[in-house]
Amino acid sequence: SAIFNFQSLLTVILLLICTCAYIRSLAPSLLDRNKTGLLGIFWKCARIGKCL
Template sequence: MSALFNFNALLLVILLLICTCTYIRQVVPGMVDSRKDKNIFFGVFWKFARIGERLSPYVSLCCIAMAVITFVG
């Protein structure tokens, strides 16, 4: 079953994208920042990085909750 039809898998993919984009922006800021206006595809990655930076406590709690749900379920 693909992530589009499984809600838990979709949430997991979104959380992983947020965490990955935030990490990449912290390590190599020019890689994400330089492409935020040039291409709509890479602009989405910049928005994921911004969400990870500004809402990091909530993203962390969601990651912990998804880990518990994945291990228990």
């Protein structure tokens, strides 16, 4: 249902970015080993969160 509401979709994306950045600050090796592929999305979100 968050896909159809822009504000909810934006909230979900921001939560994903913040969560990935927090997980990377606790355990960097967990996200750094998956830089490519489907799990690379989480690494990219962590990089965006670090810059923000």
